[in-house]
Amino acid sequence: MDDDLPTDFQVIVVGTGMVESIVAAACSRIGKNVLHLDSSDHYGGLWASYNFDGLQKFIKEVNADPKRQLQVYNLIEKWYIEKDSPQDEKKEDDENKTDDTKSEPVKKIWSHASFTAEYRKFNIDMTPKLLFSRGPLVELLISSNIARYAEFRCVTRVLTWLNDKLMPVPCSRADVFATEAVSIVEKRMLMKMLTSIVGYNEEEMNNEFKDWNDKTFKEYLSHKGLTPNLIHYVLFAIAGGTNNMPCLEGVKECKKFLMSLGRYGNTPFLWPMYGSGELPQCFCRLCAVFGGVYCLNRPIDKVETKTVDDKMVVTIDSKSKTLNCDHLVIGINECPKNLISPEPAESCDISKAVFITNGSIMPSEKEPLTLLRFPPLTDDDNAVTVLEVGPATGSCPKGLYVVYFITNKVKDAESDLKPYAEKIFDMSGGDQTQTADKPKCLWSLFYNVKDTSAPVASSADAVHVCSGPDAGLDFDRAVEQAEQIFKKICPGEEFLPRAPDPEEIVFEDDVTHGPEFQREEDDADGDAPKE
Amino acid sequence: MAMATNRSGGAQRPNGAPQTKVCQFKLVLLGESAVGKSSLVLRFVKGQFHEYQESTIGAAFLTQTVCLDDTTVKFEIWDTAGQERYHSLAPMYYRGAQAAIVVYDITNQDTFGRAKNWVKELQRQAAPSIVIALAGNKSDLAAKRMVEFEEAQAYADENGLLFMETSAKTAMNVNDIFLAIANNLPKSEGAGAGAGGGGRRLNEGEQPRATSCCK
Numbered sequence: 001m002d003d004d005l006p007t008d009f010q011v012i013v014v015g016t017g018m019v020e021s022i023v024a025a026a027c028s029r030i031g032k033n034v035l036h037l038d039s040s041d042h043y044g045g046l047w048a049s050y051n052f053d054g055l056q057k058f059i060k061e062v063n064a065d066p067k068r069q070l071q072v073y074n075l076i077e078k079w080y081i082e083k084d085s086p087q088d089e090k091k092e093d094d095e096n097k098t099d100d101t102k103s104e105p106v107k108k109i110w111s112h113a114s115f116t117a118e119y120r121k122f123n124i125d126m127t128p129k130l131l132f133s134r135g136p137l138v139e140l141l142i143s144s145n146i147a148r149y150a151e152f153r154c155v156t157r158v159l160t161w162l163n164d165k166l167m168p169v170p171c172s173r174a175d176v177f178a179t180e181a182v183s184i185v186e187k188r189m190l191m192k193m194l195t196s197i198v199g200y201n202e203e204e205m206n207n208e209f210k211d212w213n214d215k216t217f218k219e220y221l222s223h224k225g226l227t228p229n230l231i232h233y234v235l236f237a238i239a240g241g242t243n244n245m246p247c248l249e250g251v252k253e254c255k256k257f258l259m260s261l262g263r264y265g266n267t268p269f270l271w272p273m274y275g276s277g278e279l280p281q282c283f284c285r286l287c288a289v290f291g292g293v294y295c296l297n298r299p300i301d302k303v304e305t306k307t308v309d310d311k312m313v314v315t316i317d318s319k320s321k322t323l324n325c326d327h328l329v330i331g332i333n334e335c336p337k338n339l340i341s342p343e344p345a346e347s348c349d350i351s352k353a354v355f356i357t358n359g360s361i362m363p364s365e366k367e368p369l370t371l372l373r374f375p376p377l378t379d380d381d382n383a384v385t386v387l388e389v390g391p392a393t394g395s396c397p398k399g400l401y402v403v404y405f406i407t408n409k410v411k412d413a414e415s416d417l418k419p420y421a422e423k424i425f426d427m428s429g430g431d432q433t434q435t436a437d438k439p440k441c442l443w444s445l446f447y448n449v450k451d452t453s454a455p456v457a458s459s460a461d462a463v464h465v466c467s468g469p470d471a472g473l474d475f476d477r478a479v480e481q482a483e484q485i486f487k488k489i490c491p492g493e494e495f496l497p498r499a500p501d502p503e504e505i506v507f508e509d510d511v512t513h514g515p516e517f518q519r520e521e522d523d524a525d526g527d528a529p530k531e
Numbered sequence: 532m533a534m535a536t537n538r539s540g541g542a543q544r545p546n547g548a549p550q551t552k553v554c555q556f557k558l559v560l561l562g563e564s565a566v567g568k569s570s571l572v573l574r575f576v577k578g579q580f581h582e583y584q585e586s587t588i589g590a591a592f593l594t595q596t597v598c599l600d601d602t603t604v605k606f607e608i609w610d611t612a613g614q615e616r617y618h619s620l621a622p623m624y625y626r627g628a629q630a631a632i633v634v635y636d637i638t639n640q641d642t643f644g645r646a647k648n649w650v651k652e653l654q655r656q657a658a659p660s661i662v663i664a665l666a667g668n669k670s671d672l673a674a675k676r677m678v679e680f681e682e683a684q685a686y687a688d689e690n691g692l693l694f695m696e697t698s699a700k701t702a703m704n705v706n707d708i709f710l711a712i713a714n715n716l717p718k719s720e721g722a723g724a725g726a727g728g729g730g731r732r733l734n735e736g737e738q739p740r741a742t743s744c745c746k
Contacts, residue, residue, distance in 0.1 A: 005617065043621050120655070142733055148592065149623065151730030264731065273730035274626055281621040288612035289592070294619040392729070394626070 005295060008324050009035040011489060012316060014300055015331025017045040018127075018475060019466035021280035022482035022496075023329045023489075024287040025146070030493045034292040035323065036284060039299035043284060045331055046071065046449065046469050047127045049277030052119035058126075059445070071333050071468075074412045074448040080429040081442050085111040107433045108399050110358065110442050121397040123275040124354055126449075127469040128387050128404040130155060130371065131270040132256060133263035137475045138270065141282075144496035149282040151273040153393050154265025159362065159372040160237040161423065162229065166362050166372070169237040171267050182229060190230050193221075197251055198258045205255075209248050217250025218243055236375040240473060242383050243376075271369055271387075274394040279475070286499060303328065303336050305460040312462040327489045329464045332452045341459035350449045350471045351413040353405040353421065358432055359439035360388060360401055361424045367392045371473075374420050382408040384420050385473060401439070408471055413446035455481060464488060554718050555605040557627055561649040562634035563642040564616050567668040570699035571634060572608050575709055580700050597713045604713040606630075622656065627729075630662045630712050635683075637667045637696060638675040643683065650690060662715045664693035664708055671698040 013024040016038045028034040042048055050058055059077055062068045086109060108114075115122075131137050131152070141147040158169040170176040176187055200208060212220055217239060221231045235241050239253040260268030272278050288294055302317040314328040332340070360368055372386035384407040389395040395402045403425075405417045421427065425441040432440055453470030464485045470477055483495050560568040573579050576595045597604045609628070614620045631653055635646035646665065653663055665687045667678060680696060687694035693711050697704040 138733060147733040151627070151732060153730050264733075270733075274623070278623045278626070281623040284621060285612060285614070285623070288614045291613075293616070294614045295617040296619040298617075394730075 003319070003321065005321065005323075006035070006293065007322065009033050009293075010325060011035075011327045011329060012037065012314070012323060012325040013329040014038070014316075015045050015334045015466065016043045016280055016284060016296075017047045017331050017466060017468065018280050018283075018478040019482045019485070020045075020329055020331050021283035021287070022140075022479065023464070023466070023485050024292060025144075025283040025290075026482065026486040026496045027327075027329075027489060028287040028290040028292040029144070029496055029499065030490060031290075032490065034287055035325070036287060036292055036294050037298040037300065037318070038296045039334060041297045043281050043296070044126075044277045045333065047277060047280055049123045049125040049275035052115055052122040052124070055122070055124050055445075071450050071452070072447055073450075074414070074446065076414050076444075076446045078444050079112060079442075080427065080440070080444070081111050081432070083112045085109055085114055107358065109432050110400070115356075115443065118397045121391075122402070123277070123395050124402060125275040125277055125404065127276055128389075128406070129276045129469075129475055130387070130473055131272070132474055132476075133260040133265075133268050133270055135256070135260060135474055135476055136479045137279075140479055140496060143498060144286070145499040145501065146282050146286050146496075149285055150278055152264075152270040153273060153369055155267045155269035155271055155371050156265065156364075156366070156369045157371075158237055158267050158269075159370055160233065161372070161374045162232050166424065168362075169233050169373075171238075172261055175266070182227075186227055186230055189224075189226060190234075193224055193226065193234070194254070194258055197254050200251075200255070205248070205251060209251060212247035215247050216243065217241055217245045217247045220247045220250070232375070236383065237373045240373055240383065240385070267371070269371060271389060271393055276475075289499070300334070303330075303339060303463070305462055312460065314460075314462050327462050327464065329466060329485060329489070331466045332456055332468050335458075335463075335465050339458050339460065339463050340456055340465060342457070347451045347454055349409040349451050350469075351405075351407050351409040351416040351446075352449060353413055353417045353444060353446045355403040355405070355421060355425060355441050356396065356443040357401045357403060357425060357439040357441050358399060360390065361403070361439060369393060372424075374423075377419060377423075380410060381416070382410065384417065386420070386424075400442070406471055409448055413448045417446060453477060455484075551601060551603055552718065553603045553605060554716070555607060556629040556716055557609065558606045558630040558632065558712070559609045559624060559628045560611060560632050560634065561615070561646075561653070562666075563636070563639075563645040564613070566634045566636040566639070566642050567699050568632075568634050569610055571632070571666065571668060571697060571705060572610060574699040574702055574705045576608070578702075580702075582700075595709070597710055599710075599713055599718075602718050604716065604718070606709065606713075625653070625657045628657050628661060629716060630664070631657065632664045632666050632708065632712070633692075634666045634668050635678065636669050637678045638669055638672050640677045643667075643678045647686065650692065660717070662693070662712055663690075664695070664712050666704075666708055667694075667696040668699060670696040670703055671701045 010033045011027045013020050013034060013036045016036065024034055024036045038045070042054070059075055062072050062075055141150070158171055159166050160169050167181060170179040173191070176190060182190065218231060218235055221234055226234065234254065235245065235250065238257050239245065239250045241250050241253065257268050264270060284294065298318055300316050300318045304315050305312055306315065314325050316323040316328065361370065361372070362368070367390045369390065370388040372388065374384040374386060376383055384405055387404045388401055390401050391398045405420060407416055410416050421441070424438060426436055426438040427441045451471065452468030455467055456465040458465045466485065467481055486495055560572065562568050570580060572593055573581065576593045593608045595606050595608065597606065609624060611620060611624070633646045633649045635642040650663060653661060665683065667683050684694055693708070693715065695704045695708045695711070697708055699705060
């Protein structure tokens with residue numbers, strides 16, 4: 001039962017999204033007494049990843065609850081395959097036998113039933129994001145020692161859509177020289193440009209580009225004499241921009257990309273095993289290890305602030321219990337409206353889609369992990385970010401890929417993204433065993449998410465509101481915001497100092513030795529460094 | 532309890548060419564609060580027992596090595612860190628776990644019931660090949676026994692679990708249960724090469740050159 005839950009804490013965190021979880025970990029790590037709640041039965045809120053069953057439940061819940069549609073709306077789920085697999089057991093056995101002898105494996109025929117049977121092998125992200133290898137989140141995971149709770153895969157390639165087909169983007173020096181897509185002259189030009197961008201420090205950058213403040217990055221690239229193909233690579237694929245991207249922003253995005261090269265793999269990016277939804281859980285675990293109390297399935301009914309002896313305290317009513325704390329950290333989607341001040345400005349919402357396919361958009365020898373950056377197909381569109389992850393990431397069963405699409409909303413998720421999906425998938429359904437140049441789309445989900453990523457001020461000093469997920473590629477804004485909130489709660493304290501390794505922990509209090517280990521204990525002085 | 536820095540440093544991860552085969556496995560502990568999960572680990576790893584072990588700080592991520600004939604098995608042991616108390620254990624806890632010890636208290640029938648639920652949970656959530664051991668802890672308190680040995684043994688046999696009654700206090704069967712798990716883990720080529728799902732860990736050790744590639 002929940003109701004032996006203690007009632008008094010220094011910090012109560014409501015919601016287990018990325019920002020909330022980082023703040024919870026940081027507070028607990030320096031000794032604050034933390035309670036971390038979530039109204040739902042799983043971690044992550046809008047940052048969660050779901051198995052296939054959990055995702056079906058999520059879709060049903062959102063469709064049934066108008067309140068949740070304030071956050072997530074326009075959900076359209078579609079199957080492109082049959083309810084049941086056509087072949088019976090016997091035929092499958094026969095196929096397996098031929099598999100052993102033939103070099104080319106027979107393609108599995110997927111159905112609703114086979115998805116359901118393997119539902120646990122899916123980990124589908126609501127907020128798929130990558131980490132820059134030298135970005136703030138990777139540095140934080142390492143410096144705090146939280147990295148040991150998670151595993152990652154390197155993104156193996158960056159693709160773009162150029163001249164109506166998929167093209168690999170040369171990332172590293174080796175790539176640039178190996179690629180046949182650009183001429184020798186272009187290679188030199190590109191290398192010179194990229195090298196100079198990496199070399200600038202902040203001051204030099206502002207100096208160099210002071211005359212470019214009101215111009216676009218594209219104009220700068222043309223000015224530098226880059227050919228149209230090179231401009232495409234740099235602007236759309238490396239900087240992740242559009243034709244209107246301001247010059248300085250483009251330069252900074254390029255630098256960020258280039259600085260993260262060469263640390264872990266061939267591209268600047270890492271993908272968390274089992275999905276982005278694992279990362280909030282890693283921070284929660286650190287919080288728990290340092291004494292944080294966890295309670296899911298714990299909705300809150302009412303939040304009040306009052307002043308007791310010149311000190312502000314927050315009281316929270318939850319399941320007929322009153323919880324007290326000095327600081328409340330709360331996710332924007334859980335936060336009562338009266339605590340938000342002023343209402344955040346309306347911003348552009350996010351259009352997202354998830355596809356499950358029976359092959360990679362560009363097959364390769366080893367299982368690829370792909371970032372694809374689509375330039376806008378029409379003048380009204382925004383650039384579209386595509387992430388394709390396979391079975392090796394723990395995202396889906398063997399033989400399948402999960403592909404995420406993200407863009408800023410123009411009309412609705414389906415209208416915004418379907419034209420892009422049709423470029424790279426066969427969305428006609430039909431025979432799955434057919435070999436075609438495009439993978440078959442087996443299942444899709446389109447949805448819009450309200451953009452709640454803008455920082456929000458609260459009406460009380462003791463209440464700290466955490467933003468929701470943004471449309472960006474990385475977690476940088478979440479990390480930055482979490483640190484700011486932490487600094488407000490714990491001024492002057494270190495943000496997530498390194499947690500000790502197990503080998504470094506020595507117990508100093510009274511120990512009741514067990515008989516079998518008595519002798520060894522006497523020999524070894526627990527505090528002395530062992531050689 | 533306090534923490535201090537021990538400068539001896541941690542054991543190195545196995546490098547590419549070990550003398551004997553080194554396999555690394557992630558092992559998770561499960562069971563109701565206060566059945567002695569942390570105590571079992573502290574006994575196994577540090578040879579210590581704390582009569583009034585408060586909570587889980589410190590035992591949340593320990594490593595210990597077991598030597599078999601031709602193989603060194605390194606356990607990366609994950610404790611629940613108390614997250615099970617209000618049924619809030621994160622799925623990431625089970626990810627890539629190759630072994631689990633489900634602990635109950637032989638003096639408390641309820642904890643045995645909960646242990647069965649944890650076994651079911653593991654069968655649902657964890658990898659199908661996971662090696663599960665059931666530990667009836669606090670066997671030093673046999674006078675207050677509420678769960679019969681035979682009952683637990685029968686349940687373990689039915690579900691294909693390793694089973695022992697243990698005592699973190701007296702150390703009875705503590706090393707043995709870890710050894711039994713080590714013996715039951717697949718140690719073929721490629722097994723246990725890294726902990727968990729086969730992805731990479733980010734450690735400072737591989738901090739590479741300071742400049743980027745485009746030089």
